[in-house]
Amino acid sequence: MLDDFMTRATLAGIGVAGAAAPLGCFVVWRRMAYFGDATAHAAILGVALSLAFEMSIFPGALAVALIMALTVTQLAGRGYAMDTLLGVMAHSALAFGLVAVSFLSGIRIDLMAYLFGDILAVSRTDLLVIWGGAALVVALITWRWSALLASTLNEDLAYASGFNPKREQLILTMCLAITVAVAIKVVGVLLIAALLIIPAAAARGTARTPEAMAGIAAAIGGVSAVVGLRGAYLFDTPAGPSIVCVAAIIFAALNLVRLGTERQS
Template sequence: MFDDFMTRATLAGVGVAFAAAPLGCFVVWRRMAYFGDATAHAAILGIALSLTFQVSIFAGALAVALIMALTVTFLSGRGYAMDTLLGVLAHSALAFGLVAVSFLSGVRIDLMAYLFGDILAVSRSDLLVIWGGAALVVALITWRWSELLTATLNEDLAYASGFNPKREQLILTLALSVTVAVAIKVVGVLLIAAMLIIPAAAARSLARSPESMAVIAALIGAVSSLAGLRAAYVFDTPAGPSIVCVAAIIFAAFSLTGMQSRRKLH
């Protein structure tokens, strides 16, 4: 079964959707869209360092994404406006990563594959990394679900409940870094934030509880991956961007349906 490249691509897309969906809900609830963008952009620098020192690209991307996320967490609230800080760090990390890649001699690198994904080239070992990372993210968020939800709603309530919201922020940071590292192969650095935010935003209008929103977001992400791959095959378009386009169309359809429903109620 795993000898067919479309089967591997489908499994990879679904794996990333399952990892990104519950995390994307917290990104939407906490208004952390720029945070996800900054972490994803930093991964290019991690890829360049991985190729330089000949280590696993997953390990390099994960390490640099985690450092970026921890840096943002540390600097926030210390006199820097969050949107300004994230804008500076995100674009600086991307620029330094692209410059670092240009200095690599004797290494053939398909930069477009890392920027926009190359899901059709996913190997069996890539599948193992993607599903292992997805399992870790889902396990982390399931384990700390109630604490993460409480800290998202109200930090004072979290303290009153006996746990530190800063620790929950670190857990989200770790989960975000793992998701970025496993999603690079599927949708690329520039589109990872879209897969985090769009399915979760689309699920928001349908969900009746936080748990149902996470499940619906996972389903939307999986459907987007399947339909995007099919569209890429039929129309000969890039697979990663096609997946994001399908997710955006689903979001637009649900948003219009929700607006019409609210008008009827009024």
């Protein structure tokens, strides 16, 4: 079954969607959209370093994404507004990554595949990495769900409940770095933030509880992956952007339905 490239691509898309959904909820609740974007942009530097040292893409992208996320977390509130700091770090990391790639002589690089994903080229090994990373992210978030929620709602509430908000921020940062690293092959560094944010934002208006929002976001992400891949196959469009387009259409449709319901009531 896994010899079929479309089957591998579909499983990869569902795996990334499963990791991105609960994490995306916290990104939306904490208004960390630009934070996720900056981490994803930094991953291209990790790709360049991995290729330079002739190693797998995953560890290099993970290491650089994690360093970026931790650096931004430590520098936040030290003289610069968060959006300014994220803008500087994100675009600088992306620029340095692209320049580093240009110095890799003798190595054929499909830069578009890293920027926008190449899900149709996912191998069995890639699939194991994607599902392993997704399982780790889901396990971490499930384990720390109550603590993460309390820290998101109010830091004082978290301290009163016996949780350390800084530790929960670190866990969230680690999950974000892992998700970015495993999602590069699927949607690329420029679209990872969209896969994190759009399903969660679409689920926000329909869910009544945080747990329901995470579940609905996962369903929307999974449907977006399956339908987007099918559309890319039928209409010969880029797979990664097609997945994001389907998620955006679902977001728009759910909001139109919600607005229509509110007008009727």
